[in-house]
Amino acid sequence: MVAGLLAKRMNAMKASEIREILKITQRPEVISFAGGLPAPELFPLEEMKHVAELVLNESGRKALQYSTTEGFEPLREQIARRMNGKFGTQVSCENILITSGSQQALDFSGKLFLDEGDIILCESPTYLAAISAFKAYQPQFIEVPTDENGMIMADLEEMIKKHRIKFIYVIPDFQNPTGRTWSLERRKQLIEVANRYEIPVIEDNPYGELRFEGAILPAIKSFDQKGLVVFVSTFSKTFCPGLRIGWIAADSHFIEKYVLIKQGADLHTSSISQREIAKYLELYDFEAHIRKIIQVYRNRRNAIVDAMQAHFPSDLVFTRPQGGLFTWVELPKTMKAVELLHHAIQQEVAFVPGDSFFPNRIVENTFRLNYSNMPDERIYEGIQRLAKVIRQYGG
C-alpha cells in the first residue's frame, strides 16, 4: 500500500546498505575509520558551560522565544567578519543565513535551484550526503573528471557546452571524501567559466579552517563578481556538531530566496544555540581553539599517512591531505572495496567503500578513511589490521 501513497522522489531516497553494515562497527573493539566525527575531547566543553549559563542569565526569555528566520545578527556579523578575514570574501551580515548545519544548506540549495531532471555538475567522487540532499529534488548528476587540483577544466567546459547545467557543486578544501584541495589556478578558472556561462556554484567548505600546513587559499566565493557563488559552511568541525549551526553566504538575490525556504522549512534555527556560539566567539579566542584542533588532527594525519606508507602494499595510492578529516585510498583495479570491508570487519577494522561517493560511475576499488576521531596508537593499530586484510584478500 505505502509506496503508492508517496512522492516519486522517495524512489531515489533509499536507506544505505553500507550504513547498515557499518552499524556493526560501533562495537568498541572495532577500529572504525568509517565515520566522520570530530574528536569530542576537543569540544570546548568548559567554555560551553560558561556561555550556556551566560546566555540564559543575560537574555533568557529572548533566547527561548521565536526569533528571526535569518538568524541572530551578532552571530551573522561574526561569521561575515571571519569569512572575509580567512577566505578573502567581501560579505556582510545581510549575506548570511544561519542554517541547521551545512547539511541544511545543501538541502535548501537543491530546493532553490532544482527542478526534476535538472543537471548538477559535481566532482568525481563527491560528498555522499550532498548526493542524498540533492536527490530529494530528482536531479541528474554529471561527474566532472577530477584530479588532485580539482575539476579538470576542459572537461567541465565541454559538459557545460553540451548540457544545460543548473549548478556546479564543489568542495575545494580538503574534499570529502578524497582529502584533496583545489589549486588557486583552478579556483580562478572555475569562476571564470561560471561567470561566462552564468551558472551558480555551490562552494561547500566545512573543513577550510582546518589547514595543517601552507596558507589558506582564497575561497571561490572571493572571486565572485556576479553573485553566482553560494558558500556554505558550519561550526560542526571547528566548534561542535551537536548544536547544528551552519550557514549560507550568498548575494542578496539568492539569500532572500533561501530565507523564504528556511521560513517554510523550520522557521529558524535554535535561538539559544546561535546565541551560545555568538557569546563564545565574543569571549574566547576561537583562533587559538582552532589551532589546537589543527595540531591534533595534523598529528593524526601524520600517523595515518606514516602507517599507510609503512604497511600498505606499494601499489595502493592514497591522499596526503593538507587539512580536514579524510584520506582516500585507491586499490588495484581488480580489488573491490565492498568485499574488502566484509573481510575487514572480521578483523575488527572498518572504512567506507568509495562507490557511494560516485553518483553515477561504478568505481569499486576505492575507500575513504577518517582519522580525526581516534588517538595515534589506534590509528597505527587499525592501519596494520587493514593492511593485513588487504594483503590476504588481495594476494
Place this chain on the structure above:
Amino acid sequence: MVAGLLAKRMNAMKASEIREILKITQRPEVISFAGGLPAPELFPLEEMKHVAELVLNESGRKALQYSTTEGFEPLREQIARRMNGKFGTQVSCENILITSGSQQALDFSGKLFLDEGDIILCESPTYLAAISAFKAYQPQFIEVPTDENGMIMADLEEMIKKHRIKFIYVIPDFQNPTGRTWSLERRKQLIEVANRYEIPVIEDNPYGELRFEGAILPAIKSFDQKGLVVFVSTFSKTFCPGLRIGWIAADSHFIEKYVLIKQGADLHTSSISQREIAKYLELYDFEAHIRKIIQVYRNRRNAIVDAMQAHFPSDLVFTRPQGGLFTWVELPKTMKAVELLHHAIQQEVAFVPGDSFFPNRIVENTFRLNYSNMPDERIYEGIQRLAKVIRQYGG
C-alpha cells in the same frame, strides 16, 4: 538573471506583503494581536538553567557530538508515553522522529507525499505556514468547507470521489487560525473516510494540550488502524519555541521514510536541546507547568472574548476558543480586513487579515487575533482601539 536560474517552485514562494506591513507593528506602542508567540513570562527559565547545566555536566561531550537522526531515545519515549496518556494513541519510541519544530514536520510531509500537481485537502481556512511549507512541493489545494465542528464530511467525500487526493491536512484542536475544535464524531468520520479510500491524514496538533475547559478529545491518530495518520506536534507552545523541538508520530512504514528525509535535510536535531527537554521532563512536573499556562491563557481568552462582546458591533461573529492561542473574527461581507488593517495600524493596533489562510478562496472579511502574548489590560485596550476603527471604517 536570477529568476531563470531558480527552480520553478520558487515562483510559488513569495515574501508575504502582510508580513512586511506587520513589521511596523513591532513598535512597543502598537498593540499587536498579529503574532502567534507564546507568553515568554511562562517559559520555565530557572528550570531551563538547571537542566542546561545538568546536561553539560552529565553528558557534555556526547551532547555536543553528532547523534542519531531519529532523535534522543529517552525524549522519544517520553513523547510517546505522554501522547498515549493524553490523546489516546498507541505509539512507542520507534514511531517518533524528533524534528526542528513542527514546521519541519510539515515540510517533510510535503517532501514525503507530494509530487507536482498533487492535491491536498485542507480545512477552509487553514494554517498559513502549512500552506507555505507544502507550496515548496507545488501541490494544488482544495479547501473543504468547514464549520465549527470540523470539515463537512459530505463535502470531503465528494471531493475524494472527484479527485485523486494525496493527503488530508487538518488541525483538529483549537485550529490556527479559527480557534475551532473538531467534534469527536467528525474525528471518527474522518478516519473512517481516510481508511475507506486509503488516504494519509496529517494531523497537526501544536495546541492540543492547552485546553481551557472540558476534556481533551482523542486524537484522530488514536482511531488509526491502517497507519494512515501522521501526527505532528511540538514543545514550542508548552515549553518554549526557541529550542525548535517538535516531532512526528507515525507508523513504521512512514516514519522510516521521514528518517531518510531528515538525514538528507539536516542529519538530526540539536542533541543538546533534545537532552535538555528530556531532562526537564524527567525532573520537573510538566503537567503542573502546562496547567499554569492554561490558567493564564484561559484568562486572556476570557479577556478578549469579553472585550469583543462588549465593544465589537453586534454583526461581527467570532470564535470563543476552548483552548489554544487564537480567535477568528468575521466582519460583515462588505468590509475588507486588509483595508481595516491599514486604518488599525494608524490607531496602533494590529491583526492578521484572514485571506492568507485560504489557499484558493478569496475571503476578504475575516481576521485572526492572537491573545497569548499580552496581559489582560492590554487586550482590553487593544480590542477597544480595534472596535473604534471597525465602527469608523465600517460606518
